Amino acid sequence: NVSLRELAEKLNIYIGFAAINNFWSLSDEEKYMEVARREFNILTPENQMKWDTIHPERDRYNFTPAEKHVEFAEENNMIVHGHTLVWHNQLPGWITGREWTKEELLNVLEDHIKTVVSHFKGRVKIWDVVNEAVSDSGTYRESVWYKTIGPEYIEKAFRWTKEADPDAILIYNDYSIEEINAKSNFVYNMIKELKEKGVPVDGIGFQMHIDYRGLNYDSFRRNLERFAKLGLQIYITEMDVRIPLSGSEDYYLKKQAEICAKIFDICLDNPAVKAIQFWGFTDKYSWVPGFFKGYGKALLFDENYNPKPCYYAIKEVLEKK
Numbered sequence: 149n150v151s152l153r154e155l156a157e158k159l160n161i162y163i164g165f166a167a168i169n170n171f172w173s174l175s176d177e178e179k180y181m182e183v184a185r186r187e188f189n190i191l192t193p194e195n196q197m198k199w200d201t202i203h204p205e206r207d208r209y210n211f212t213p214a215e216k217h218v219e220f221a222e223e224n225n226m227i228v229h230g231h232t233l234v235w236h237n238q239l240p241g242w243i244t245g246r247e248w249t250k251e252e253l254l255n256v257l258e259d260h261i262k263t264v265v266s267h268f269k270g271r272v273k274i275w276d277v278v279n280e281a282v283s284d285s286g287t288y289r290e291s292v293w294y295k296t297i298g299p300e301y302i303e304k305a306f307r308w309t310k311e312a313d314p315d316a317i318l319i320y321n322d323y324s325i326e327e328i329n330a331k332s333n334f335v336y337n338m339i340k341e342l343k344e345k346g347v348p349v350d351g352i353g354f355q356m357h358i359d360y361r362g363l364n365y366d367s368f369r370r371n372l373e374r375f376a377k378l379g380l381q382i383y384i385t386e387m388d389v390r391i392p393l394s395g396s397e398d399y400y401l402k403k404q405a406e407i408c409a410k411i412f413d414i415c416l417d418n419p420a421v422k423a424i425q426f427w428g429f430t431d432k433y434s435w436v437p438g439f440f441k442g443y444g445k446a447l448l449f450d451e452n453y454n455p456k457p458c459y460y461a462i463k464e465v466l467e468k469k
């Protein structure tokens with residue numbers, strides 16, 4: 149029985165998942181790790197490279213949990229996608245609990261990026277350098293970084309990451325930018341300007357947190373094309389397709405499978421797409437039900453680690469390409 153990673157390797161792309169916190173000490177860790185190592189060749193730590201975990205105090209870094217993710221990946225011949233160096237969320241209290249001057253916060257950010265990226269130099273191949281810096285209406289998000297530093301924090305973050313690991317692939321990552329809309333237009337123009345200034349942005353991450361209604365596929369295809377034309381690599385970074393938890397489960401699982409197949413089909417036809425990653429793999433461990441009340445079952449395997457219709461659907465697409 150061929151696995152997703154074997155099929156992906158033939159096509160020279162990565163297929164992956166976000167690994168939950170401390171997956172090595174779950175009650176069912178053997179099962180979890182067995183499916184992960186069988187099916188995937190790229191891993192993103194879901195939370196444990198974020199500021200609140202990795203940099204809990206100004207003068208203290210905590211690399212231990214992130215190291216465990218990287219070691220698991222290395223043992224199983226997967227690459228690591230680092231998430232994330234600059235974000236407005238999951239910041240430690242020592243950042244959010246006081247006011248900063250622009251100079252101070254620039255120093256803090258530079259220290260953070262250079263310390264974390266140097267620590268994992270050569271071992272984390274891809275970095276989400278900046279995550280979710282744009283609002284849904286298509287303006288810069290009013291984060292602590294933006295309000296204190298101004299938009300140049302983005303450019304600086306990419307340059308500092310590049311200095312610390314010149315071989316890593318540096319990505320801008322965001323949600324609700326899969327289709328052509330106000331937000332993706334803003335991101336497109338922002339990255340275009342960064343590239344024109346020589347800022348080292350190598351890729352765009354489309355998170356792909358979507359629901360059973362799917363996407364406008366024509367808009368998605370054209371959006372991929374325009375980002376690829378900027379010379380960017382394309383990554384689907386956090387895919388999940390949530391369905392209602394009431395109503396006909398068979399119907400929604402079938403819909404979900406169709407959506408996954410369609411997205412894989414479009415992605416695999418665009419050579420700029422280098423990886424497709426899901427935000428987890430078993431419905432047992434997913435952020436979705438806790439966040440979208442009444443929705444869930446958004447991933448490839450059910451709560452008992454059985455493959456779902458969407459698993460077979462993407463497999464079929466991978467086999468045909």
Ligand code: G3I
Nearest residue numbers: 169194195231237238279280323355357386427434435439
């Ligand atoms: O660590 C604490 C723990 O000490 C406490 O007991 C527990 C009680 O709620 O909370 C734990 O923190 C949780 C953290 O995940 C670690 O598990 C937070 O409450 C919870 O809000 C947090 O959720 C994460 C979320 O980002 C935060 O914004 C999700 O696991 C994670 O899947 C989600 O991932 C984001 C990506 O990073 C960026 N794109 C969107 C995506 C989905 O929101």
